Amino acid sequence: MYSARLPGHAEHQGTFNVTYSTLVLDGSASILDPDWQTDLSFTQTVVNSFNISSDQVEIGIVQFSDGAEVVIGLSPDKAAILAAVKNLRQDKGGTNTRAGFLKAKSILDTSHRPGSAGQIVIIVTDGDQNQGLPAESTASALKAEGVTIFGVGVGPDVK
Numbered sequence: 001m002y003s004a005r006l007p008g009h010a011e012h013q014g015t016f017n018v019t020y021s022t023l024v025l026d027g028s029a030s031i032l033d034p035d036w037q038t039d040l041s042f043t044q045t046v047v048n049s050f051n052i053s054s055d056q057v058e059i060g061i062v063q064f065s066d067g068a069e070v071v072i073g074l075s076p077d078k079a080a081i082l083a084a085v086k087n088l089r090q091d092k093g094g095t096n097t098r099a100g101f102l103k104a105k106s107i108l109d110t111s112h113r114p115g116s117a118g119q120i121v122i123i124v125t126d127g128d129q130n131q132g133l134p135a136e137s138t139a140s141a142l143k144a145e146g147v148t149i150f151g152v153g154v155g156p157d158v159k
Contacts, residue, residue: 022104026125027063028095035155052078064100065091096132119147126155
């Protein structure tokens with residue numbers, strides 16, 4: 001297993017045995033263009049901070065807006081993940097945070113490897129959900145399955 005430390009996250013600074021990590025990006029219209037670029041830069045930094053390979057860490061990317069889409073499923077290919085991030089275009093719809101969590105949960109639920117340890121969801125959002133059911137129940141279901149969730153605020157009006 002690979003031990004990773006999320007850079008610059010003092011409140012939850014620590015070491016985790018990581019196998020699967022899913023970044024969930026808020027691509028809604030409330031994320032302004034400069035903040036979207038910050039999201040993408042942050043995502044690249046996170047991807048580059050892990051030793052990605054099929055026997056250590058796999059990373060997937062989800063974008064949510066009105067709904068959610070898998071940008072790239074869990075992958076052991078750092079170059080492919082970075083290319084997916086580089087080519088990602090912001091959806092700019094409403095903000096359905098629950099859809100993003102549901103998509104991340106689906107990826108993690110279908111990608112278990114025997115003997116794996118550590119699942120992380122990193123959600124990058126301004127916290128301004130305006131569509132869909134509340135995200136708390138899905139976040140709680142992820143936590144109940146042993147998934148660690150990190151929230152990263154973006155933009156001038158983080159809620």
